[in-house]
Amino acid sequence: GIQVEQSPPDLILQEGANSTLRCNFSDSVNNLQWFHQNPWGQLINLFYIPSGTKQNGRLSATTVATERYSLLYISSSQTTDSGVYFCAVDGSNYQLIWGAGTKLIIKP
Amino acid sequence: ETGVTQSPTHLIKTRGQQVTLRCSSQSGHNTVSWYQQALGQGPQFIFQYYREEENGRGNFPPRFSGLQFPNYSSELNVNALELDDSALYLCASSLGGIGAYEQYFGPGTRLTVT
Numbered sequence: 001g002i003q004v005e006q007s008p009p010d011l012i013l014q015e016g017a018n019s020t021l022r023c024n025f026s027d028s029v030n031n032l033q034w035f036h037q038n039p040w041g042q043l044i045n046l047f048y049i050p051s052g053t054k055q056n057g058r059l060s061a062t063t064v065a066t067e068r069y070s071l072l073y074i075s076s077s078q079t080t081d082s083g084v085y086f087c088a089v090d091g092s093n094y095q096l097i098w099g100a101g102t103k104l105i106i107k108p
Numbered sequence: 109e110t111g112v113t114q115s116p117t118h119l120i121k122t123r124g125q126q127v128t129l130r131c132s133s134q135s136g137h138n139t140v141s142w143y144q145q146a147l148g149q150g151p152q153f154i155f156q157y158y159r160e161e162e163n164g165r166g167n168f169p170p171r172f173s174g175l176q177f178p179n180y181s182s183e184l185n186v187n188a189l190e191l192d193d194s195a196l197y198l199c200a201s202s203l204g205g206i207g208a209y210e211q212y213f214g215p216g217t218r219l220t221v222t
Contacts, residue, residue: 033210033211040215041196041218042213042216043151043198043213045210047212048210063149086150086151091153094141094142094155094156095141095164095166096143096153098150098151098152099150100149
């Protein structure tokens with residue numbers, strides 16, 4: 001089955017810093033989503049981006065489908081950006097296949 | 109537009125008992141997927157429901173079962189609870205029928221089995 005790898009596993013930054021999170025996947029996909037899971041467990045949709053580039057405020061994402069990776073950029077980090085960032089792609093059997101996540105801590 | 113809701117928020121059960129978790133899909137969405145997330149891990153797919161039928165199932169035993177109702181809401185039932193069933197259970201809704209379309213998640217139900 002398809003494999004999803006995220007890097008780095010952990011990231012600690014000062015408020016105001018920029019960061020890049022990476023998601024590699026082992027096969028072609030029709031669906032790629034980025035999520036932010038807050039400390040209370042809520043998964044928040046960030047981007048639905050099987051290909052191309054999208055931006056939403058301080059966040060942007062790029063997926064290069066032919067090279068099987070996606071990047072999530074966070075600029076001018078705020079403490080509320082802390083949490084775990086997951087990417088997920090469509091696998092067999094109608095499911096989303098998830099990476100292990102990047103745990104981001106933003107220090108004030 | 110109403111988002112995905114789940115109930116209850118928290119639940120404590122004893123090993124061997126049965127539990128029912130509930131999910132109301134986002135307005136206009138017709139497909140519901142259920143996931144289990146153990147502490148420190150990513151979500152694991154349990155199954156998906158579309159038009160009141162199960163379409164696709166992850167690596168979970170038959171004691172995990174579900175229902176979808178005509179209004180697209182859904183239930184997850186777990187029988188003969190085991191300690192390892194302690195986890196956050198997440199429901200996601202999507203529009204588009206069978207498949208892993210863009211999914212929107214509820215706040216989850218945190219189940220503790222003692």
